[in-house]
Amino acid sequence: MSDPVLRPATDADLADLGRIEDICFDQDKMSRRTMRHFIASASAGFWVAVRDDAVIAYVVVIFRRNTALARLYSMAVDPAFQKQGIGQALLARAEEGTLDFGAPILRLEVHPQNAAAISLYRKNGYLEFALYPDYFPDHSPALRMEKVLVPQLMHRPSPLHFYHQTLPFTCGPASLMMAMNALDPAIEMDRSSEIAIWREATTIFMTSGHGGCGPLGLALAAYRRGFGAQVLVSREGPLFVDTVRKPENRKVVELVHYDFADQAAQAGISVTAGAFGIADIERHSSNGQMALVLISQYRIYGDKIPHWVVVSGFDDRFVYVTDPDIGEDDEPYNGSDCVSVPILRHEFDLMARYGRSKLQAAVFIDLPK
Ligand SMILES: CC(C)(COP(=O)(O)OP(=O)(O)OC[C@H]1O[C@@H](n2cnc3c(N)ncnc32)[C@H](O)[C@@H]1OP(=O)(O)O)[C@@H](O)C(=O)NCCC(=O)NCCS
Structure with missing residues (x-):
């Protein structure tokens, strides 16, 4: 007998699928309507095995x-x-289809x-991880099982200890502390360091409130703590100015930028202006540097906010990202949900561009030679 062919389901398979459903299940059968919905849905993967033209x-x-x-x-x-x-x-x-969708955990x-x-x-x-009482129509419980499809997620311990940013504008300092601590565990991660780094690296203003940190400020903060630092940024000149509403505040952001640029030049921090890609970040990472990358939170939380994350690893499919922002208080996340989160390479590539100008920025730090 020939090997079955596996392919995505189509509406033409509905009769065969209904027959299989009827003989395989006594209860909790999938209706034709549900099947049709999943066949058409971009949020479902539906595959059939076909042998001799029959599903x-x-x-x-x-x-x-x-x-x-x-x-x-x-x-x-x-x-x-x-x-x-x-x-x-x-x-x-x-x-395989689950991984292609970008989800590394199947339950x-x-x-x-x-x-x-x-x-x-x-x-x-x-692996079994829970028993749900009264789950099936006959009131029997359901065993819940889960597989982590990306072995690195479980088996490669992340070099990072998680630090949750304690203020809305300190993603940069929190990311920098995690990156420095991964290179040198003697680096303390606490609130006073978080705020001290923010004071050193902030752009001062952003939209109508406190500014976050820019790449030059973060690179300088790392340099002052004894680390080597390099910056890639897609364009020259002050960043985020267009997000600042008041003209007098924009002027301050510009002054801060040129001061940082002077200090970076004096410190010998290499700043390269021009578009870059994941391959460039990966090259620095594979040299043992820790990468802080600016992303837009838009693709995660729907907010058009620039946000620093730490890139802690790569594989063929994913970029592993540690995000100092856990999310809202009412969300059931904890630090381990935010460490080394796999994000599909193409998704990360879209994420790592902020705003209409598709601003890219990354800071690479390493221990001094
Ligand atoms: C569960 C089911 C999908 C397995 O499909 P299958 O094509 O028979 O499975 P395979 O031939 O690929 O077998 C793979 C493994 O499944 C397990 N398995 C399959 N049938 C089994 C049986 N009757 N008893 C114990 N283990 C069995 C074995 O571990 C087997 O590995 P092995 O061959 O090395 O022993 C099939 O039995 C089925 O359709 N059952 C009814 C519907 C159902 O219960 N779906 C799951 C809902 S969660």
């Missing part, structure tokens, strides 16, 4: 934009074709008596 198995994964989590919504293999490796192949396809719920499915998931590295 014999399927898997559905649903995604949520901007979260690292995906859910394996349903999966079934026609009983006439079970125990032939098709479930295994579909699960691998679902994991699922399974009936605790579904020995076949539990065995398949366990064999593939899914």
Whole structure:
């Protein structure tokens, strides 16, 4: 018998899919309407296994934009074709599709008596992490399982200790402290250092309030603490001036910039102006430097705010980002949700450009030679 072909589902598969659903499940069946919805949805991956023109198995994964989590919504293999490796192949396809979507963690719920499915998931590295009471229509609980699809996430300990910025405008100091501490654990990360760095590196004004920190100010703060620093910035001249409303405040931001530029020149800090890409950041990282990169929070939180994060690693698919901003108080995040968060390379590339002018800025720091 030929190997089944795996491909995305289409509406033409609905009759076969309904038949599989009817023979595989007694309860909690997926309706045709739901299937049609998932087939059309950009937030779902729906793959079928086809042998001799007939659909014999399927898997559905649903995604949520901007979260690292995906859910394996349903999966079934026609009983006439079970125990032939098709479930295994579909699960691998679902994991690949989940990574392509940018979600490195896949979760699922399974009936605790579904020995076949539990065995398949366990064999593939899914770990049980919770039991949901009264989950299925027959009131039985669901076993919740999860797999981290990017082994580095779990197995490569991040060099960073997390520091949560304590003020809305201190992402730069918080990121710099984490980067310096990763290179030299003797560097303290506390509020007085956070505020001291902000006072050294701030642009003073931003929109209508306190300014954050610019790349030159952060590089100088690192230099003063004994670190080597280099700056890449997409254009010359003062940054963020166009976000400042009052003309007299804009003048202050300009004065601060030229003062920083003079000090950086005297300190011998290399400042390169011109567009750059992920490959440039990666090159510095692979030389052992820690990278602070300016991103726009727009693609994460929907706010058009410039924001500093630490880039703590790369692999073929992801850039690993540590974000000193945990999010709002009512969000259930903690520091470990913010350390080495994988972001798809192309997504990070879009994120690391701020505002209409697509401003790019990065500060690389290393221990003095
Ligand atoms: C679970 C299911 C998808 C597995 O599909 P499959 O094509 O038969 O699985 P594979 O042949 O690829 O087997 C892969 C692994 O699954 C496990 N497995 C599959 N059938 C099994 C069974 N009857 N008993 C115990 N383990 C079983 C084994 O670990 C197997 O590895 P092995 O062959 O090295 O022992 C299939 O049994 C099914 O469709 N069941 C009904 C629907 C369902 O329960 N879906 C899951 C909802 S969460």
